[in-house]
Amino acid sequence: MSYVYAVSRLRGMENHFLDASFFARLIDSPTLEDALKSLSETSYSRWLGGADGAFDRAIDEEMIDVCKELSQFVPDQELITIFKMPHDFHNVKVLLKSLFRVRGGDLEGRRHELLSRLGSIPLEELITALESEEYAFLPWNLGDIIKRCWLLWEQAKNPQHVELLLDHHLFASMLKLAESLDVPAVVAWVRNKIDAENLRSLVRLQRMNYTAMDGEPFFHFGGNLRPDDVARLLNEPVETWGNLLSHTDIGSAFEAMGDRSDLRAALSDVSRALDEHLIRVLESSKYATDAPEYILLFLLNKEAEAQALRIALVSVANDLDREFTRRLLSHVR
Structure with missing residues (x-):
């Protein structure tokens, strides 16, 4: 089953992705009306209209439409289904x-x-x-x-x-x-996704003072990390987690914490680092011409764009601290 045509078509669609310069301009918008005016110059313009608060619907409609378009030319629909x-x-x-x-x-x-x-x-x-x-x-x-x-x-x-x-x-x-x-790369991505969810749960459970014994049922099987190994981290000081996970690829996400033991402050950084890791798992297909996993990589990047848009627009709508928003979106390329 060849993916040459599908990959080629997606490369063309990638040209419509929103880049870092667009998000910088969006975040600096004085009002939501100004931000939506900028958004109306993109592919999202088809879905804008009505009340200012309708940007959520526009973001959803764009993602739905992209999935529908992919379903017309992707050889194996299960790649869309797994997303x-x-x-x-x-x-x-x-x-x-x-x-x-x-x-x-x-x-x-x-x-x-x-x-x-x-x-x-x-x-x-x-x-x-x-x-x-x-x-x-x-x-x-x-x-x-x-x-x-x-x-x-x-x-x-x-x-x-x-x-x-x-x-x-x-x-x-x-x-x-x-x-x-x-498709080995897709299997690797799912296993890493399970690990990422387990590590997010690890942070949440630690904040609630769970022990390894109490927390183990919350962790999922199927990842590269065994649930009992993840659970044991609940009995270890938070600042040691990065070192204890250093032998794993996904453990680098905890570098975002540095030496901080305040997980409430570090949680968003760790979560973002985990999302970035999941995209990196598939990025070896970025320059391939016939890679099925590229379908999934494209969808993940489009989803990341949608999440970034929501963060930026909510920030502008509620006049939140722009520097904090820039830090949240520092990963946008």
Whole structure:
């Protein structure tokens, strides 16, 4: 299966990516109206209109449209699906929590406005399946997992248990799909994505004073780092984590912390470093002419652009500290 045409076409689409100079101009906009005027000179102009606060919709519509365009020429659609899967599982979480509230007596408990249209499962089909409890068509053995979610809810009424079960299944399903594609770089990316999520959880759990024994169930299998090895870091001083992970590629993300032990202050730096690492895992395909993993790299870069846009526009809209915003977006190229 050749990806020469797909890669060539994506290189042309990359010319429309927003660069560092655009973001610098955007951040310096005096008002949101000025910022949106700059955005109207880009590919996002098709989706702008109405109230100033509609930029969120414009960013979503651009990402949805890009995925639709890719689906027309990418040889293996599963490369797009693996990118979309976290959105599908997010939607399952939103719908389950809505149903928990409604069946608990909260008739206004549905929160469908929180659903993402970026998933691979059509929203109307997913809503119908969960509300009717007809799960037969759902992929990745989701039907059985949703039934287990209901059992967990009935036993403990703890949404965290439900979310954790779904997250475990998401990463197991992503890894299974990646291995079926027989593209080593995509498998490596999924394993590193699991590691990244585990390290984010490590930071959050440390802030809540979890021990290794209490924290281990929160870590996912399938990464390059074993869950019990990650959990053991909870018993170590935070400032030693970088050294303890120095033998791993992903451990370099903790260099962003330096000697700081205040994880609240360092969390955004570490999270950004992990996102950058995940892109670097695929960057060997950047100059290849026939690399399937380049499809995923393109989507990740487009997603990073969308996240950066949200940060910049929220900053301008709320007149936040511009220097802080520049630091958050210092990775934009």
